[in-house]
Amino acid sequence: DTAVSQTPKYLVTQMGNDKSIKCEQNLGHDTMYWYKQDSKKFLKIMFSYNNKELIINETVPNRFSPKSPDKAHLNLHINSLELGDSAVYFCASSQGFQGGYTFGSGTRLTVV
Amino acid sequence: EDKVVQSPLSLVVHEGDTVTLNCSYEVTNFRSLLWYKQEKKAPTFLFMLTSSGIEKKSGRLSSILDKKELFSILNITATQTGDSAVYLCAPLVDWGKLQFGAGTQVVVTP
Known part of the structure; x- marks a missing residue:
């Protein structure tokens, strides 16, 4: 039933590791996004895809690589994790691009 | 540089009180303004405002946009403890990008 589902919900990992977060939506939407919410609670866009095509790529280290195998999935791979990557994704x-997003429940990433 | 400022940053009220949350913005290529409520996890959509001066209502919540003065207000009347949350204001700009403010933390005490 879940409209936008992310896995895992929690991720604790050591500096230098590589990790992936997966996202799937069953709403039939054509646009998907990754946002990062840091310790100060600001939500900032990282990437967006429309029909599997990269649309927004904000100033994000190239250690972060999104991949959209189809319209319903948008995964985020992070190489060489750093302490500053700790956040909720x-x-x-x-x-389309009219706003009114549906958000997933978030993945809390902790880098130690 | 785009700027979205929400005020107050936090407030504590008693059940039954009315709260007014403010959002001012300076962004490029403004399309509309959205309000979200964030409890423990995912933000949930409240309102989308595109035209000035037209109040949108949903139960005890209402919101209005002033595109000339570049601000929006979210009102919550007869507050309940379930209204405790962070309320996020987000102008929508090009390509579906939402520019979120820092949010207003509302705590409603019994």
Whole structure:
């Protein structure tokens, strides 16, 4: 039933490791996003895809690589994790670019 | 540089009180303004405002946009403890990008 689902919900890992977060939506939306919410609670966009095509790529270290195998999935791979990557990562989806996102429940990443 | 400022940053009220949350913005290519409520996890959508001066209502919540003065207000009347959350204001700009403010933390005490 879950509209936008992310896995895992929690991720604790050591510096230098590589990890992936997966996101799937069953709403039939054509646009998906990754947002990062840091310790100060600001939500900032990282990437967006529309019909598997990269649309937004904000100033994000190239250690972060999104991949969209199809319209319903948007995964985030992070190489060489750093302490500053610790945050909650939210996936979201929308139909077109009109806002009104549906967010996933977030993945809390802790780098130690 | 785009700027979204929400005020107050936090407030504590008693059940039954009315709260007014403010959001001012300066962004490029403004399309509309959205409000979200964030409890423990995912933000949930409240309102999308595109036109100035037209109040949107949902139960005890209402919101209005002023595109000339570049601000929006979210009102919550007869607050309940379930209204305790962070309320996020987010102008929508190009390509579906939401520019979130820092949020207002609302705590409603019994």
